Amino acid sequence: MDEKQLYTSVSDFLHDDSFILWYFSGTDESNTYWVSFIQENPQLQPYFQEAIKKLEAIRFNIGRLPEGIEDKLYLNITERINTHQKAKKKHHSIYWFSIASSLLLLVASATLFMLTRTSQQAPSIGATSEISNEANPSGSVQLISGGKIINLNQNTVIELSAVGEASIVDSTKIKKTVDLGQDDMNKLIVPFGKRSFIALADGSKVWLNSGTELEFPTRFAQNTRNVKVKGEIYIEVAKSEHPFFIQTLQSTVQVLGTKFNVAAYEDEETESVVLVEGSVQINTKQNKSLLLRPNEMAQITGNNLEKHTVDVSSYISWRNGVLEFDERPMSEILKTLGRYYNVFFETDPNLLLNRKIYSGKLFLSNNLDSVMTSVSALSSTEYKRENNKIYIFKK
Template sequence: MDIKGLDQISAQEKNDLKKRINNSIVRYRSRKKNQRKVIYYAAAVIGFMIIPSVILLIKHDMQQSAIEKYVSARKEKNIDNFQQDVQLRIGEENIIKLAARDTIVSYTQSASTNKIRVNNKVVYDTEHQTGPLNKAIYNSLEVPYGKHSFMTLSDGTKVWLNAGTVLTYPLRFSENKREVFLQGEAIFDVAHNKEKPFYVHTTNGKIRVLGTVFNVYSYPDESKTYTALLKGKVEAIYEKSTLLGTTITSELRPGMIASYDSEKKSVKVTHENVEPYMKWREGVLVFKNEKLESIINKIARYYNIKVKVNNQSSMFKTFSGSLDIKDSLHDIMLIIKETTAIDYTLGSDNTLLIN
């Protein structure tokens, strides 16, 4: 074959050669583009396969338990829902009002019956009830401001409920775990059962126990929550990220307190004498360098009063000591006045005015 040099190629031949070269470049680029599309499509398919898995994992971690869903649906954590008397709710329809300032509620169960006693009197009995006894029937004990209650759950766990507290729990616990939901403050003396762990759910987290004595403080209108452990061992599990559903877990042993700040999403664990945190069930409040604002909030719950503050700077003062809440409100405020040099007035409309 006769090969010509570039200087021997005619103008027409040069144009034909240029077209063939351009066509080759276009075909090459087209093949590369198609290859990239295949890679992108494959990556996209893999991505769509992975993303749902991540979402499912997050959703699984954020899934609410049955009792949390029940409480959310009933909106019982709205503190304005409290009535004048202690109320015992049994299921959706039965509401029993308990007029006494201090009430004792106890649950007993057998293979065929569930009984509820209030101050040693039977108020509910499933002996003649038809239908399965293991169906989840949620109860709640609602303790308004100015009152307290003590109860024994169906497993033998003892609970002391402070003023302004709601405890929600099943009539009969499930076979593999025991769960309650707390809004307010309570001391738990949990009956030991290593086969059925006990969970205390709160708005910001949960506490997992096997058998122990501890105090939980978790009022819906306050950003601070704490768990103080007297005996045994617990895990305090609090929310770290609402978006990702992640949590912070702190393992507590006797003499430890886990304090959670729902605004900062942070937990602080300290070692100290936790006995003072248990004293309120005996009618005594113990404070150590606590701000007056926090103290006044607790007093307002105990005495079921409204508070109006004219001098906000006085709320930053601190108080250390003990207050016997069996005394009158006037006696309590006199002690605080002598220690912190604040001025106050008790109005006729059950209002405490801080000047």
């Protein structure tokens, strides 16, 4: 049988040991093989791309089984992740698993995850653009309840019970239980460079992006559910007859049961709400309001409240460790990367990339250098890292 006929679906790739091993611990030889394979078999790119996305979803999706992956296969793949992460600790030369997906950006066939550029002018950034981020001084995800401050690891899963207990499972799979005050307002703080997940007492699920604070009660009041957000969350609100309110600096989002994304960073003039499922009511502090339907986005900037139809996938992809962008200037892309990795970017204002609009996607691996190598190759630039500062300049 011809080699390319061995792959007729996404599942074929996900059941292929050589594909999984390449993704998590590839060598120079295997990288060369798969790059050549896709170049020679472009008709298989959709399956190849989707398989990579599902592997990324397993690595970054906290507490959820990625759609389309059966339990047995999921366990098989996660066992491989654990095996190769342990092997990585013993053999520091094994670093390819974190850069394999970014290497795909460098494949010659541009129909994979290629950044595309248009000639549209982006706003000027000034003499020197420094994109900075503040971080939690402790560097840890923190759960604050009453007078207690609990430092947590990256990718910690928190579940609240109806009796005021917080079940915490960290990356070591060790579970511990913390008693929260019955009437306390609690705060989950996620610094730049980290992500987290929490299941609230009513069953609502919240994914917190980098640089985010979520304030929530141990138990919701009898007739209403209220939380406060600074930063960015994706939330799946548990259905209930009691309304759910999310308060930001500029607005209040009211829902009954739905899935949506809220971006409300303090250093951004514009807040946004992107609806995936259900409906939400947006009310601003200037007494303006609108109703969102699926695939719509509300933007709140000062006194202005606008609604647009959007592709929601590009606004919620961060939850799966993917950065999707559609006609965005590189300055915005770098700002997002800065939050995600807790780094500062400084760019030369004369670079062409500062005046171009980009579309595409990046897989956000654990290795920032692999992502920056992809960005540099596709934007014809070079970069230099000094601790947590990255300088971008012309080749």
